[in-house]
Amino acid sequence: MGNDLKAEKPYITIDGYRVEDKFSGLDDSIKIEMLRKMYQIRHFENETEQFIIRGMIHGTCHLYTGEEATAVGAIYAINDDDYITSTHRGHGHCIAKGADLNIMMAELLGKRTGYCKGKGGSMHIADVDSGNLGANGVVGGSIGIATGAALTCKMKRNGKIVVCFFGDGAANQGIFHGSINMASIWDLPIIYLCENNVYGMSTPVKEAFNIEKISDRKYAYGIEGLTIDGNNLVEVFNTVSHFNGECRVGRGPVLIESLTYRWRGHSKSDAQVYRTREETKQWVGKDPIERYKKILIDQKILIEKEDRDLEKEVISQIKEAAKFARESPFPEPSEVEDDVYA
Amino acid sequence: MRELTYLEAIREAMQQKMREDSSVYLIGEDIAEYGGAFGVTVGMLEEFGKERIINTPISEEAIIGVATGSAITGMRPIAEIMFSDFITIAMDQIANQAAKIRYMFGGKAKVPLVIRTAGGGGTGAAAQHSQSLEALVAHIPGLKVVMPSCPYDAKGLLISSINDDNPVIFIEHKLLYNNKKCIQNVPRQMYEVPLGKGDVKREGSDISVAATSYMVQKSLEAAEKLSQEKGIECEVIDIRTLRPLDIDIILDSIKKTGRLLCVEEAPIFGGFMGEVSAQVSEKGFDWLDAPVVRVAGRNCPVPYSLVLEQEMIPGVSRIEKGILNLLG
Numbered sequence: 001m002g003n004d005l006k007a008e009k010p011y012i013t014i015d016g017y018r019v020e021d022k023f024s025g026l027d028d029s030i031k032i033e034m035l036r037k038m039y040q041i042r043h044f045e046n047e048t049e050q051f052i053i054r055g056m057i058h059g060t061c062h063l064y065t066g067e068e069a070t071a072v073g074a075i076y077a078i079n080d081d082d083y084i085t086s087t088h089r090g091h092g093h094c095i096a097k098g099a100d101l102n103i104m105m106a107e108l109l110g111k112r113t114g115y116c117k118g119k120g121g122s123m124h125i126a127d128v129d130s131g132n133l134g135a136n137g138v139v140g141g142s143i144g145i146a147t148g149a150a151l152t153c154k155m156k157r158n159g160k161i162v163v164c165f166f167g168d169g170a171a172n173q174g175i176f177h178g179s180i181n182m183a184s185i186w187d188l189p190i191i192y193l194c195e196n197n198v199y200g201m202s203t204p205v206k207e208a209f210n211i212e213k214i215s216d217r218k219y220a221y222g223i224e225g226l227t228i229d230g231n232n233l234v235e236v237f238n239t240v241s242h243f244n245g246e247c248r249v250g251r252g253p254v255l256i257e258s259l260t261y262r263w264r265g266h267s268k269s270d271a272q273v274y275r276t277r278e279e280t281k282q283w284v285g286k287d288p289i290e291r292y293k294k295i296l297i298d299q300k301i302l303i304e305k306e307d308r309d310l311e312k313e314v315i316s317q318i319k320e321a322a323k324f325a326r327e328s329p330f331p332e333p334s335e336v337e338d339d340v341y342a
Numbered sequence: 343m344r345e346l347t348y349l350e351a352i353r354e355a356m357q358q359k360m361r362e363d364s365s366v367y368l369i370g371e372d373i374a375e376y377g378g379a380f381g382v383t384v385g386m387l388e389e390f391g392k393e394r395i396i397n398t399p400i401s402e403e404a405i406i407g408v409a410t411g412s413a414i415t416g417m418r419p420i421a422e423i424m425f426s427d428f429i430t431i432a433m434d435q436i437a438n439q440a441a442k443i444r445y446m447f448g449g450k451a452k453v454p455l456v457i458r459t460a461g462g463g464g465t466g467a468a469a470q471h472s473q474s475l476e477a478l479v480a481h482i483p484g485l486k487v488v489m490p491s492c493p494y495d496a497k498g499l500l501i502s503s504i505n506d507d508n509p510v511i512f513i514e515h516k517l518l519y520n521n522k523k524c525i526q527n528v529p530r531q532m533y534e535v536p537l538g539k540g541d542v543k544r545e546g547s548d549i550s551v552a553a554t555s556y557m558v559q560k561s562l563e564a565a566e567k568l569s570q571e572k573g574i575e576c577e578v579i580d581i582r583t584l585r586p587l588d589i590d591i592i593l594d595s596i597k598k599t600g601r602l603l604c605v606e607e608a609p610i611f612g613g614f615m616g617e618v619s620a621q622v623s624e625k626g627f628d629w630l631d632a633p634v635v636r637v638a639g640r641n642c643p644v645p646y647s648l649v650l651e652q653e654m655i656p657g658v659s660r661i662e663k664g665i666l667n668l669l670g
Contacts, residue, residue: 143407
C-alpha cells in the first residue's frame with residue numbers, strides 16, 4: 001500500500017542517459033521566470049544590435065540570439081551560488097546568472113556605471129561575487145579558470161559546482177584538453193557545456209572536427225558526456241540538473257554538447273557569406289523561445305495574454321536599461337591606470 | 343639563525359606559509375614524490391599530503407589556468423613551471439587571463455597567484471631550458487616580477503609574493519639553488535622582503551652597477567676583484583623586483599657615482615635593462631657623467647657547447663671590462 005502511494009518519479013531518456021524529469025516538478029512561477037529570462041536575453045540582444053547599427057558600441061559584440069535555452073536551462077538547473085564561466089558570446093550567460101540589465105548595458109556603452117567601470121566591455125562582463133567568473137575574449141580562455149574554480153570547490157569542500165560554457169571552436173584549443181584531463185583525474189565538480197552553434201566564426205563544425213559528436217571526446221577522458229537539443233529548454237534543464245547532482249557527489253566532470261545556432265553573424269562585421277539564408281531560416285524555425293512558450297501554453301501554465309504582457313514588460317525593462325546606459329557618465333580619463341593591481 | 347641555501351630558503355617560505363594558511367597550495371609537474379625537477383619541494387608531500395601538493399600532467403597552460411581560477415575563487419596557489427622557458431606554453435593564461443582579470447573586471451576580482459619558475463643558463467641545457475624571459479612578463483601590466491639573488495631575499499620575497507593579491511612571476515636561478523658560495527644566515531621566523539624595493543648589496547662611490555638574479559652575484563665578484571686589484575669601489579644594486587621597479591634606489595646611487603652599468607643575463611636586445619636605462623636617462627640625466635651602459639647576453643639563443651655558452655652569458659670578466667670601460 002505504502003509503495004503504491006509513493007509517486008513514481010518521472011524519468012526520460014536523453015542521448016542514452018536516463019535522467020529524472022525535474023522540470024515537471026518545478027513551480028509554475030519558476031517555469032515562467034525562465035521564459036522571462038529568455039525574453040530578457042532576446043530583447044537585450046535586439047537593443048544591443050540597435051546600438052551597433054547606430055554606432056554606439058565602441059568595439060564589437062557577439063550576440064547570443066537564438067541560443068537562449070542553453071544559458072537559461074543550464075543556469076536554472078544549478079544553485080544561485082554556484083560558479084559559471086562564460087565566453088565572448090556571453091550576454092546570455094550573464095543575464096541568466098542574474099546580472100543587472102542596466103549595469104550590463106552601461107558596460108557595453110563603455111560607461112563608468114558598467115560592471116567593469118567601462119574597462120572590460122561586452123567580452124569581459126563578470127560578477128565574481130555572484131559566481132559569474134567572467135566572459136572571456138579568448139576562445140577557450142575560461143576553460144582552465146572554470147576548472148580551477150572547481151578545484152577550489154573540491155579543496156574547500158564548499159558544496160558548489162561549476163558550469164563552464166564554451167563554444168564548439170574552443171573544443172579544439174589546447175586548454176580544453178589540458179583542463180578536462182585534469183578535471184577527470186581529480187573528479188572535479190564541473191559541467192563542461194559546449195555550445196555547438198554550428199560555426200566557429202565562419203568555419204563550420206564539420207570542417208573543424210573529424211567526429212560526429214563533440215561529446216564523443218568524453219571517451220578520451222573516461223568521463224560521462226552526451227549531446228542534447230540546446231534549443232529545448234526542458235531538455236537542457238533536465239540534463240544539467242541530472243549532472244549537477246552527479247557532480248555534487250563526486251561523479252564529475254561531464255561534457256555536455258548543446259546543439260544550437262546563432263541567428264546573427266559572428267560579430268558586428270560579419271557578412272555571413274559562409275552560410276545560406278535558408279539554413280538560418282530553418283534554425284529560426286526552431287526558435288527556443290517559441291518552443292518553450294508552446295510548452296507552457298499547452299500545459300496551461302501560461303495563457304497567450306500573459307505571455308504578451310510578460311514580453312512587453314521585458315521590453316520596457318530593456319528600454320530602461322538602454323536609457324540608464326545612455327545617460328550614464330563615461331569614466332574619467334584619469335581612471336585609466338586604476339585597477340591594474342590590487 | 344642558521345645558514346640556508348637559496349633552495350632551502352624558498353622551500354622554507356612555502357612550508358611556513360602553508361602551515362599558517364590552508365588556502366596556500368602547490369601545483370605543478372613532478373613536485374610531489376619527486377620533489378620538483380630541482381628538488382625545491384622535497385619533503386613537502388610528506389608534510390602536506392597530495393591534496394595540497396598537487397602533481398599535474400604535463401599541461402603548463404592548464405596548470406596556470408587552473409591556478410588562476412582557484413585564485414579568483416579564494417585559494418592562494420603557488421604554481422611551479424619547471425623551466426621558465428615553459429611559461430611561453432602558458433602564455434595565454436598568464437598574459438591574457440591572470441594579468442588582466444582584475445583590470446578587465448573593473449577591479450572587482452583579485453588574483454593571488456604565485457608562479458615559481460627556474461630561469462637562467464650556465465647549465466649546458468641549451469636553448470629551450472636556459473632562457474631569461476623576465477622582460478617578456480615584466481612588460482605586461484598586471485603582473486609583478488621578482489628575481490631573488492640570495493637566500494635571505496628569496497625567503498622574504500617569496501613570502502611577500504604569496505601574501506600579495508596580484509599574480510607574481512617569481513623567477514629563481516638554477517645556479518643559485520645549491521650554490522655553496524651564497525649560503526646565508528636566514529631567520530627562522532617568517533619575514534617579508536617588500537616587493538618594489540631594490541637593495542644595495544655593496545656600497546661604493548666610483549660607479550653604480552645594477553643587476554638581476556645570478557648576475558648580482560657575478561657583479562659582486564667583479565666588484566671585489568676591482569676593489570682589491572685597482573682600488574675601484576663599485577656600488578652593486580640588486581633590482582630584486584623588476585615590477586614594480588624601485589628606480590629611486592638607482593637614481594640615489596648615480597647621484598653619488600655619476601655612472602651606471604646594467605648587468606643582465608638575457609639577450610641585450612629588448613631586455614629589461616633597456617627599461618632601467620631609459621628611466622635613468624629620463625629621470626637622472628643631470629647626474630650622469632657618461633651614458634648608461636649594458637652588459638647582457640648576446641643576441642642569440644643560449645647555445646649548448648660550454649665555450650659558446652660562456653660567450654653568450656655575461657661572466658665576471660665581461661662585467662669587469664664593462665666597469666673599466668665606463669670609468670674610461
